Amino acid sequence: MIRFDQVTKTFPSGTTAVENLSFTVAPGEFMGITGPSGAGKTTVLKLLIQETPPTSGTITVAEIEVGKLKPKDLPELRRAVGAVFQDFKILEDQTAAENVALVNEILGTSLNESLSSASKLLAEVGLGGKENLFPRQLSGGELQRVAIARALAVKPKVLFADEPTGNLDADTAAAIMKLLIDINSAGTTVLVASHDEQLLKHFTDKILRLKKGKMIT
Amino acid sequence: MNRSLRTAGKYLRRSPYQAVAAGVVLTITFFLISVFLLVTAGSAKIIRFFETRPQVTAFLKDETKEEEISQLKNQMGNLPGVKSVNFISKQDALNIYRRQNQNDPLLLEMVTADILPASLEVTAADPLALTRIASVLKQNPAVEDVVHQQDVIDRLLGWTRSIRVAGSSLVALLLISSMTTVFVIVSMKITGRRGEIEIMRLLGASRGQVVAPFLLEGIFYGVIGSLLGWGAAYTALLYSTPLILKFFVSIPLLPVPFVFMSALLGGEILLGSLVGLISSLFASRRFLK
Numbered sequence A: 001m002i003r004f005d006q007v008t009k010t011f012p013s014g015t016t017a018v019e020n021l022s023f024t025v026a027p028g029e030f031m032g033i034t035g036p037s038g039a040g041k042t043t044v045l046k047l048l049i050q051e052t053p054p055t056s057g058t059i060t061v062a063e064i065e066v067g068k069l070k071p072k073d074l075p076e077l078r079r080a081v082g083a084v085f086q087d088f089k090i091l092e093d094q095t096a097a098e099n100v101a102l103v104n105e106i107l108g109t110s111l112n113e114s115l116s117s118a119s120k121l122l123a124e125v126g127l128g129g130k131e132n133l134f135p136r137q138l139s140g141g142e143l144q145r146v147a148i149a150r151a152l153a154v155k156p157k158v159l160f161a162d163e164p165t166g167n168l169d170a171d172t173a174a175a176i177m178k179l180l181i182d183i184n185s186a187g188t189t190v191l192v193a194s195h196d197e198q199l200l201k202h203f204t205d206k207i208l209r210l211k212k213g214k215m216i217t
Numbered sequence B: 001m002n003r004s005l006r007t008a009g010k011y012l013r014r015s016p017y018q019a020v021a022a023g024v025v026l027t028i029t030f031f032l033i034s035v036f037l038l039v040t041a042g043s044a045k046i047i048r049f050f051e052t053r054p055q056v057t058a059f060l061k062d063e064t065k066e067e068e069i070s071q072l073k074n075q076m077g078n079l080p081g082v083k084s085v086n087f088i089s090k091q092d093a094l095n096i097y098r099r100q101n102q103n104d105p106l107l108l109e110m111v112t113a114d115i116l117p118a119s120l121e122v123t124a125a126d127p128l129a130l131t132r133i134a135s136v137l138k139q140n141p142a143v144e145d146v147v148h149q150q151d152v153i154d155r156l157l158g159w160t161r162s163i164r165v166a167g168s169s170l171v172a173l174l175l176i177s178s179m180t181t182v183f184v185i186v187s188m189k190i191t192g193r194r195g196e197i198e199i200m201r202l203l204g205a206s207r208g209q210v211v212a213p214f215l216l217e218g219i220f221y222g223v224i225g226s227l228l229g230w231g232a233a234y235t236a237l238l239y240s241t242p243l244i245l246k247f248f249v250s251i252p253l254l255p256v257p258f259v260f261m262s263a264l265l266g267g268e269i270l271l272g273s274l275v276g277l278i279s280s281l282f283a284s285r286r287f288l289k
Helices: A042-048 A071-080 A096-106 A111-124 A142-152 A170-185 A198-201 B002-014 B016-051 B066-078 B090-100 B107-112 B126-138 B149-192 B192-201 B207-239 B243-247 B259-288
Strands: A002-010 A016-025 A030-034 A056-061 A081-084 A158-162 A187-196 A207-211 A214-216 B055-060 B084-088 B119-124 B141-149
Touching: A002 A042, A002 B090, A016 A042, A016 A056, A016 A207, A030 A071, A030 A170, A030 A198, A042 A056, A042 A158, A042 B055, A056 B002, A071 A081, A081 A170, A081 B141, A096 A111, A096 A142, A096 A187, A111 B002, A142 A158, A142 A170, A142 B090, A142 B119, A158 B084, A170 A198, A187 B119, A198 A207, A214 B207, B002 B016, B002 B207, B016 B141, B016 B149, B016 B207, B016 B259, B055 B126, B066 B084, B066 B119, B066 B126, B084 B090, B126 B141, B141 B149, B149 B207, B149 B259, B192 B207, B207 B243, B207 B259
Parallel strands: A030 A187, A030 A207, A081 A158, A158 A187
Antiparallel strands: A002 A016, A002 A056, A207 A214, B055 B119, B055 B141, B084 B119
16 A cells, blocks of 8 residues: 655755655554654655655555656645644634535535535544634644544545644543544554654554654664 | 635635725726727728818918809819819808807807808819819919818828827736736735645645636736726716717717627727736746746
8 A cells, every 4th residue: 555665855955854764554554653853754744645755765655656746646646645734734714614625625526515525524523513613713632633534535545644643632632543543444544643652552553663764673 | 616716706805905906907907998999999980081081172262252263163173083062151161160169159259250261172083183183273373271181181190100109008018017916916815825725735736726716816807907997988988978079070980889899898808817817827837836
């Protein structure tokens, strides 16, 4: 499903965020990526959705070699990988339902249909009845759930959540992780990046440890 | 498309002052384009009016006797290429003047038959005969001055040429300023919505989906500007109709044909859309790399 082969990413500033990174994630797996700040967890997500291209090495997602994609083919990749960003990337001037519906609208579904499926998804992540609230009216945990619902809107083959429990209290963090486990149980391959290794250990045995961009054992 | 339209509408609602600024600049541009085209079409019509009336007017000296006039009339009537000869006495000239200025009593009070010259209107069967007729009239001692349509047409052509050059330059300048205004406004919108654009791209929106609302916004400015500019020019034309009718008494300039006004509106909407589209396309190319 996902394969990183000797991937290195060096930014123009000279900083190497990821160095010779190789790992494989099988379809339906739940994998954790952990490491301290600056270890390269977010860079892995950025490489996966081609937000930034690798300096060397190859990345394959669902048989597609990401590095070889032309700019016009990128939207297709980004629709196949559901991403939950560390900073949520939620539109402040749109309601929870509109934020989730956006993905389906991009795919050409009508607004009413997109809003209706967004309401169902929000209910699935535990936000039933909060469809019409704006981001400023939601808590951190609720915003995280909106971001997860949005990532699920396109029924992705892969879901990557970057620090999904970042600033949440222990109970909310556990609830979010439980939600990701449920999503994985339904057949979606899930990658979770978190600095909290202990939390990840509660939910999966397959953990990739990073330090200064390198894999450690 | 629905989403792009909705988003474009949202962008417009959220920054109404920028939309008004763009609308005003484009309205002024299209108002002046409409006026320029109406003036150009009007002058062409005036020239055609004179071209289709091959006529020479000879103003007679006040002391000219009736026998001399009659002799000149016969001489011109027998000249080859002359279609008709019409004598306008001082009293006839006054009657024509009164008819033309019937709504202006002040002008009527000041003029009497004495100060208006009698004249001979010689109509040619062929416009090419005008110069020959004029030269025969000029040689006659009873004739004070000769005016023939070619002089009028040449003078009108000169004016029309000047109007065209000045008008085209002004229109070009205004179009450039309109395009710059739309470019700046759309660029500001793109810069202000960087975050939203980034999110859309990360969620899999194509470049076309990201750019479409901005292009639609540019087209909207162009269409609104052309509609309002055309409407303002048409209103001004209707408002000034009595003045135009009074000034160009015998030249049938008005009403402007419906087909002409419709074609003008259609052309301006098309031009407005292109101005908006090209400007916003440049802005999105510049700021959405």
